[in-house]
Amino acid sequence: MVQLPIYLDYNSTTPCDPRVVEAMLPYFTKHFGNAASRTHAFGWEGEEAVEYAREQVAQLIGAEPKEIVFSSGATEAANLALKGVFEAYAAKGNHIITVVTEHKAVLDSCHHIERLGGEITWLPVDNEGLISLPELEAAIRPTTMLIAVMYANNEIGVIQPIKAISDIARKHGVLFFTDATQAVGKVPIDVNKDGIDLLALSAHKFYGPKGIGALYVRRRDPRVRLVAQMDGGGHERGMRSGTLNVPGIVGMGKAAELCRQEMTADARHTAELRDRLETGLLAIPGAHINGSTTHRLPHTTNISFPDIDANALLAALGKDIALSSGSACTSASMEPSYVLKALGVDDKVAHASLRLGLGRWTTAEEIDYAIVRISETVALLQARNVQYKNV
Numbered sequence: 001m002v003q004l005p006i007y008l009d010y011n012s013t014t015p016c017d018p019r020v021v022e023a024m025l026p027y028f029t030k031h032f033g034n035a036a037s038r039t040h041a042f043g044w045e046g047e048e049a050v051e052y053a054r055e056q057v058a059q060l061i062g063a064e065p066k067e068i069v070f071s072s073g074a075t076e077a078a079n080l081a082l083k084g085v086f087e088a089y090a091a092k093g094n095h096i097i098t099v100v101t102e103h104k105a106v107l108d109s110c111h112h113i114e115r116l117g118g119e120i121t122w123l124p125v126d127n128e129g130l131i132s133l134p135e136l137e138a139a140i141r142p143t144t145m146l147i148a149v150m151y152a153n154n155e156i157g158v159i160q161p162i163k164a165i166s167d168i169a170r171k172h173g174v175l176f177f178t179d180a181t182q183a184v185g186k187v188p189i190d191v192n193k194d195g196i197d198l199l200a201l202s203a204h205k206f207y208g209p210k211g212i213g214a215l216y217v218r219r220r221d222p223r224v225r226l227v228a229q230m231d232g233g234g235h236e237r238g239m240r241s242g243t244l245n246v247p248g249i250v251g252m253g254k255a256a257e258l259c260r261q262e263m264t265a266d267a268r269h270t271a272e273l274r275d276r277l278e279t280g281l282l283a284i285p286g287a288h289i290n291g292s293t294t295h296r297l298p299h300t301t302n303i304s305f306p307d308i309d310a311n312a313l314l315a316a317l318g319k320d321i322a323l324s325s326g327s328a329c330t331s332a333s334m335e336p337s338y339v340l341k342a343l344g345v346d347d348k349v350a351h352a353s354l355r356l357g358l359g360r361w362t363t364a365e366e367i368d369y370a371i372v373r374i375s376e377t378v379a380l381l382q383a384r385n386v387q388y389k390n391v
């Protein structure tokens, strides 16, 4: 018998791996020193732990340890990348190219930059969720300072053609930032092979703790400059002031090491179960997958069901299966997902969509239960709708 509720919302956050928690614990009590304290052993221990974690994180993405700037998460890292480049390269221009399906952390940072006098090009996506490379290249101007395209989308899992994007950026001497929050630890990333200049990541999406993340900032070919968005003691080589979250950093380092070792097995496990889930749910008449099924993360799927209301579906499932609709819940009203709308999915169908995220501890039993439960519920709601229509 499966234990309820089942967690299928790994894209919103993941549980900490117990091995991560174990690594963190001593840094709350015994080794509690401030990593910036240079005058005693408590500080040195903290610093040593931070530098070790910096290597672990760097290794996961093929970076140098010095290129890792710790932050409170991917939201802060994206803010630093976008606003930091906008300020540092003001002499070059004021134009940034991004995509309509980005996470709010990127979209809203770009809106902020617009209010500061920046110009933003918002690239559309096709019905698979992918950008057009010719359209990207055509959008580049002499004043373009940055291209910001996410590695993989959090709602549909679609992976953008990162290497091709960076080739275009290089050719035109434009920096390339990618929000890789959903991809880090799930698929192999190498900032040098991929040609990435700045990259945001967050520990709680790859079995680490919440409230800790990092920005990768390239130091060679080219050396990227940033204006700090947090002023203070000059931590993180002046790019992000504030006392370092030592336990969080240790946890993120351990989580990164585990992902590096177990990524292949994790990906095989989640992809197999994701495919099983899709096969089961696509048996529902009219059900279909949103976004590319060839360029995507191994652990994510987004499925629409015809003629049902997502509110009713989520309400009916919520007690037993933790998931989210493709929709972003805005306080009172349920807005259809802007990501699905960007793919050309109509509002009604966007409303009737589920985002399913699997993870390291998802089991076949849970997937089989979810298939039955979702299928039953969709059938019930569809029958009810048909009944209403006939009245």
Ligand SMILES: *Cc1c(COP(=O)(O)O)cnc(C)c1O
Binding pocket: 011, 012, 072, 073, 074, 075, 076, 103, 105, 150, 152, 153, 154, 179, 180, 181, 182, 201, 202, 203, 205, 211, 212, 213
């Ligand atoms: C979760 C997520 C973020 C935000 O990360 P936090 O560390 O929670 O701030 C940004 N971008 C993407 C794609 C995400 O999935």
